[in-house]
Amino acid sequence: MTATAAERVQHQGLRGKIISAEQAAEFIQHGMTLGISGFTGAGYPKALPTAIAEKAKAAHARGEEFKINMITGASTAPECDGVLAAANAVNFRNPFQSDPGIRNSINAGNIHYQDMHLSHVEQQIRNGFYGKMQVAVIEATGITADGKIIPAMGVGHCNEVLKAADKIIIEINAKQNPLLETMHDIYFDIGTPPLRQPIPLVKPDDRIGSPYLECDLDKIAAIVLTDSFDRNSKFADPDENSKRIAAQIIDFFDHEVKAGRLPANLLPLQSGVGNVANAVLAGLQDAPFENLTGFTEVLQDGMLDLIISGKMKSASATALSFSPDALQRFNDNIEFLRDKIVLRPMEITNNPELIRRLGVIGMNAMIEADIFGNVNSTHVMGTKMMNGIGGSGDFTRNAFFSFFVSPSVAKDGAISCIVPMVSHHDHTEHDVMFIVTEQGMADLRGKSPRQRAQLIINNCAHPDYRDMLRDYYDRAEKAGGLHTPHILSEALSWHQRFVETGDMRIK
Numbered sequence: 001m002t003a004t005a006a007e008r009v010q011h012q013g014l015r016g017k018i019i020s021a022e023q024a025a026e027f028i029q030h031g032m033t034l035g036i037s038g039f040t041g042a043g044y045p046k047a048l049p050t051a052i053a054e055k056a057k058a059a060h061a062r063g064e065e066f067k068i069n070m071i072t073g074a075s076t077a078p079e080c081d082g083v084l085a086a087a088n089a090v091n092f093r094n095p096f097q098s099d100p101g102i103r104n105s106i107n108a109g110n111i112h113y114q115d116m117h118l119s120h121v122e123q124q125i126r127n128g129f130y131g132k133m134q135v136a137v138i139e140a141t142g143i144t145a146d147g148k149i150i151p152a153m154g155v156g157h158c159n160e161v162l163k164a165a166d167k168i169i170i171e172i173n174a175k176q177n178p179l180l181e182t183m184h185d186i187y188f189d190i191g192t193p194p195l196r197q198p199i200p201l202v203k204p205d206d207r208i209g210s211p212y213l214e215c216d217l218d219k220i221a222a223i224v225l226t227d228s229f230d231r232n233s234k235f236a237d238p239d240e241n242s243k244r245i246a247a248q249i250i251d252f253f254d255h256e257v258k259a260g261r262l263p264a265n266l267l268p269l270q271s272g273v274g275n276v277a278n279a280v281l282a283g284l285q286d287a288p289f290e291n292l293t294g295f296t297e298v299l300q301d302g303m304l305d306l307i308i309s310g311k312m313k314s315a316s317a318t319a320l321s322f323s324p325d326a327l328q329r330f331n332d333n334i335e336f337l338r339d340k341i342v343l344r345p346m347e348i349t350n351n352p353e354l355i356r357r358l359g360v361i362g363m364n365a366m367i368e369a370d371i372f373g374n375v376n377s378t379h380v381m382g383t384k385m386m387n388g389i390g391g392s393g394d395f396t397r398n399a400f401f402s403f404f405v406s407p408s409v410a411k412d413g414a415i416s417c418i419v420p421m422v423s424h425h426d427h428t429e430h431d432v433m434f435i436v437t438e439q440g441m442a443d444l445r446g447k448s449p450r451q452r453a454q455l456i457i458n459n460c461a462h463p464d465y466r467d468m469l470r471d472y473y474d475r476a477e478k479a480g481g482l483h484t485p486h487i488l489s490e491a492l493s494w495h496q497r498f499v500e501t502g503d504m505r506i507k
Helices: 021-027 048-061 078-086 100-107 118-126 158-164 240-258 275-286 301-309 324-332 352-358 392-398 449-460 463-478 493-501
Strands: 033-036 068-072 090-094 135-143 149-151 167-173 220-226 269-271 292-295 312-317 341-343 361-365 368-370 401-405 434-437 440-443
Touching: 021 048, 021 167, 021 220, 033 158, 048 078, 068 078, 078 090, 078 100, 090 100, 118 158, 135 158, 135 220, 240 275, 240 401, 240 434, 240 440, 269 275, 269 301, 275 301, 275 361, 275 401, 292 301, 292 352, 301 312, 301 324, 352 392, 361 392, 368 449, 392 401, 434 449, 440 449, 449 463
Parallel strands: 033 068, 033 135, 068 090, 135 167, 167 220, 269 292, 269 361, 292 312, 312 341, 361 401, 401 434
Antiparallel strands: 135 149, 434 440
16 A cells, blocks of 8 residues: 555546645535445545534634535544534434434434435435435545546445535545455446336346446546545454354354255355454354355454455455454455455445345344344434444345344343333334344244244343343233233333433332
8 A cells, every 4th residue: 555645546637636625625515415425434534524624613613504414324433423523513414323422412402313224325315315415525545547436445325426416525545455446346227216127136246337436527626635544443352242142143053054944155144233243253263154155234354354264255245344453454365355355335235125135144233122023223212312223124124034133231230132112113023033142042933922022031131131021021911912912001111210210120
């Protein structure tokens, strides 16, 4: 990675558009809607958000309004979401976030936030659901001599925002490995209903598009040069609970292979972001499965190591989100990895039809599940947004197997992750097949609500809460309504008790 950012702008005409972030920020005005690249800490702009934040603070000091509407691929980082939230520069945000500053502003009512399925984002941009998009701000690895854009480590919705925006600002980041070129597969021919054609992807590693993003070069208003790493957060080492959850899922895979319901190399794997997901993938290193494939949104440390070790032959994703150590392994092995990792737009990686047709195994984290298998993956105590639904709904509804995983308790046991009724519904009992905690697994396939309740309480709940759940369920059965027994006056009382006392347990 020796070439400077300036040297990566090979198109001679575009070199004249290289300006500072502060100068580029002058294109951004109050009330504008911006399409900003970034997907789970990868491929987000590093310099322009700070310049916009400074412009907002100056406007506020003069008593003027200055806020933007921002549509990203998914979460970005403190240098993007964080600085804009701190400057009170955001009016509207979607579709997914994880920055504490943005989250606090959303929960304080200072930012309007639309949580949505990630598979919907590009289609809704393309069809004008958000109105006019004035500016696209994307990070790239470089620009070729003929004006094609080499994407960075996160593709997300870049394909559509480049088409939709009136003006384009590109950050060229010298820290992005130039050997990322050709790792991407940008499919342009989605179309709009009723003329949409089938997406011709048959295997996870098929390449059906171009290695480059493209745009009308006349729309490029500015190019900003940067030299900063992505948000490469270190993952905690798998704890005992994560290892127990992982071991149960891997044992289940072995059982399903022996039963003939899974092939010996399983089916394409999707895993949500986080330590438990990485623990499952790490556990597959020693499992009796070879030639694995991945079809996921975000490729993390665990999947990278499976590819490097030869356990996984290929993986498709829209972003690469690594710890610092894993980033070094990626760069050290990038020549080997270039034809094994495919980075695509999020409309492809999260496409429900592809997920269903490829038979993807979906594994995602949850905040809580109720005794009937409904899952809340977004809201704490029903009202406070955590991060968002992201792609978990795309995969859960359409996966061949859909897993939700969590430790059975949180806050040192003050919160049970298995409750009588979830405080917010993201994934209904109709889509959730497996609930897994360190206590055990509930296989919900082919089960009625009452059968599911028994499995979830007995297998997944923490012992400190098991008797409370059984007592609630038994009294609910006696109260009538024997298809899905509930006591409506008590169904959310556990959450209310925590809000009032700081503990769900009755003391």
